[in-house]
Amino acid sequence: MAGKRVAQGEPVQMKEKRSKAGWIAAGIAIAALLAAGIAVFCAYTGGYDKVFPGVMLGDRDLSGLSQQQLRQTVSADALLSGRVTIAAGGEELDKRTQRELGAYIDSGSLTDAIWRVGREEGSLSWLKNAWTMLRGLAGADVPIDLDVYYDDAVLRRTAEEMSRIFDRDPVDGSYELTADGIYATKPAEGRALDQPGLIQALTGLNGGAGTVDAPFDSVPGQELDLEAVARELNAEPSPARYDIPTGKVVDGQVGVDLDPQAAQFALDAAAPGETIRLPAEVTYPSMTAEELEAVLFRDVLGTVTTKVGGTSVRRNNVRLAGECCNGVVLNDGDIFDYNEVVGRRTTARGFGAAPAYVNGETVETVGGGICQVSSTIYYATLLANLEIVERYAHRYAPSYITWGMDATVSWGGPEFRFKNNTGYPIRLDVKYENNRITVDVVGTKTDDTYVKMTYKVLGDTPYETEYVETDELDWGAQQQKQSPYTGHQVVSYRNVYKGDGTLISSEKEANSNYKSRNEIILVGTRGKPASGGAALPGSDGGTAGLPSDDGYDEPQLPPDDGAPGPSIFS
Secondary structure (H helix, E strand, O other): OHHHHHHHHHHHHHHHHHHHHHHHHHHHHHHHHHHHHHHHHHHHHHOOOOOOOOEOOOOOOOOOOOOOHHHHOOOOOHOOOOEEEEEOOEEEEEEEOOOOOEEOHHHHHHHHHHHHOOOOOOOOOOHHHHHHHHHOOOOOOEEEEOOOEEOOOHHHHHHHHHHHOOOOOOOOOOOEOOOOOOOOOOEEEEEEEOOHHHHHHHHHHOOOOOOEEOOOEEEOOOOOOOOHHHHHOOOEEEEOOOEEEOOOOOEEEEEEEEEEHHHHHHOOOOOOOEEEEEEEEEEOOOOOOHHHHHHHHOOEEEEEEOOOOOOOHHHHHHHHHHHOOOOOOOOOOOEEHHHHHHHOOOOOHOEEEEEEEEEEEEEEOOOOOOHHHHHHHHHHHHHHHOOOEOOOOOOOOOOOOOOOOOOOOOOOOOEEEOOOOOOOOEEEEEEEOOOEEEEEEEOOOOOOOOOEEEEEEEEEEEEOOOEEEEEEEEEEEEEEEOOOEEEEEEEEEEEEOOOOEEEEEEEEEEEEEEEEEEEEEEEEEOOOOOOOOOOOOOOOOOOOOOOOOOOOOOOOOOOOOOOOOOOOOO
């Protein structure tokens, strides 16, 4: 029984040994096949003449490209042909290719880098290359970096060009006074492209296409200060005028009445950068400079000539005062002040001592006689129908001009002043010639009216003769010490006529109360005989009055009964 069991077990051991041997043989066979496959795959990999599978350049799949195809695919023309849209502030500025933006690549180095994928050299390189092939076939990507370079000069030029397209200067608030009114522009923001920021954004594309939003800066416009505009413009209108310092006609002042609050309300409702007409009252000059130039000083409004008598010193004083007044120009509304124009009469200025009235007596005073110039001007201004501001009659009726037509002056007062109320500039033309002084008031006549001056004597005050004893004369001898003047109460009238002689108006101009002055006779008492009688008594008939720079003594002329005329001298 025991031997039978042994015999029966031998075939079983033989069967197990054969099974193990089979598995070993199969494994060896499989390993051989695997080794052969690897060898074949490695051989395939080593002989592969295209770009390995899975090689990617950006979003471009380069797998399977031949070297020639690869060179074409990675050329600058191919890789940098994508268009870039340049925008700023939501506004498209331009479209350009990368090459137009100055981009360039090293195509040779890039081709070599791509071709070297899967073709490494060195120990176990065959295995590494096969693994690269296997991974690529399995769908794994092998990315290749695209290095894009830029020409800095082209980028800067591009940024400058985009700035010229995009940039906008700010609109400052402004205004303009025109013939149609006042126009104001509401301020508007400007903008300035950030050129370095645009360059950075362009290079960030690294050769790709797309849209680049360039950064920019806003530049605010200056606000318009309508309060200041109102202060500057608001004014009353005035016509063109004669500029005395330059001797030229200049335009007048535009009248403006601008309410800054109402103007601001209107401007706030406008769009940025919009120009609107502001609510304002604008009044333009009634006369332009060109219009004034055409009529300037074309007419003689009044002329008077008076004869100059007295000493040579007095005549020289009259000449000097006349020269001070000659050529004086007054714009409409200006006031002529005789003392201000002639100035203080001093020997340093060439004036000499000549007779003048002081407290009723005739004394030698520097500047004596210049009242003849003020009186001649006064009479001429009356004939020119000008407004008299201030005038005083002489203490005694003058002999060189019609009664009521004189104007006495003295430094410190009395004054003589008149105003130009013609609406146009006027000029005084004063000429001294052949012991006569002539005053022409030159201006612009707007009608054919003219003026005649008349006067009436309301009453006379006779003088008296005073006798004053003196031991400087022999007994019984007489000598006149002071000539007499009869006093007169005179009223003058300004009579305005039409060109055809029709009287328009006759108005009282002024009262002139000329004082009387007594005659003084000196009676000699020297050598008075014992039986001689008493000297004749004198009487005091003098009165106080205004001082005068005119003491020229001539016999008084009789009144002309109010007959009109420019002068009592021809």
